[in-house]
Amino acid sequence: MEFAHILFWLLAFGAVVTSLLVVLPRGRNPLYGALALIVSFVFMAGIYVLLVAHAMAVLQILVYAGAIMVLFTFVIMLLNLTKKELADESKTVAQGLGAVAMLFIAVKAIVVIEASAHQVPAGRESFALAGDFGTIEQVGEHLFKDYLVSFELTGVLLLVAVIGAVVLAKRTL
Template sequence: MNIELVLFGVFAVMTLLSAGLVITARSPINSAMALVSTFFFLAGIYVLLWAHTVAAVQVLVYAGAIMVLFLFVIMLLNLGDAPHRGKPTATRLLGGASAVGLLAVLAVTLGRMNAQPAQLDAKGQAAFGTMAAIGETIFTTWLLPFEAVSLLLLVAMVGAVVVAKSRI
């Protein structure tokens, strides 16, 4: 057993625990802070995978910028002391059923995957995880989803301001 395996186990368990806390926290602020810790533990896993650029982007973009946006929206909507209602409603039951269905699809997909790790040549290993490789992939192969996510975040921010404006 080596230190990388031990660190991976620690990061994986802490990621799962903090992700569970995101779901079960009664306060939206506590849930957002648990999400920040989840992002940091994921960044640790990326470092163990030798994807240092992705780890840095994870911390800067998600734990930094996106979480500041989430906290701003929580504060703007004044959700800090929102009561936690435990009544099962149709939307909660539908959400739970959707989560179980998604987990089932994920389990089937993981069961069908090939267990052999991908092999990279020397050129692929040298370029793996670099900013140039990530930028080329994002702006060539994934340009449309990248722009769609940026528009989705913009719409969410404008929507939160509109909802909060009607309360003020």
């Protein structure tokens, strides 16, 4: 097994473990979940580096692990949940959601295993990445040509979130 394969599996395992730390409730401080999400984003950036998409890795760190997580952390700190409020959550609901999530993961794993067992269709022997995969030019072209409406709606959504956070903060100050 090559070093790149081993590194990929280590990064993927780290991303899955830290993602589980985000969603599994244990009555702890919600900021620990946000920190686990940041580490998960770093693992994903490492996978992008293995795909030779260095621009995507940098964007992953700057946008998600940086800007978006600052927003999440601000909201968590603004809510100021106490240990009692965190302990009052219904454990049966969390266990039910966990069971549904595990069932979904099991079904998806079965589908992926069965799909990978079939032969590769003729003419699809090579799944090599395009030479410009993950470059700034390609990302910009897709973002502003193919996904312009989604990009603008995301900007409006972030603006509404910031305005809502300011309004909530003004009430408590």
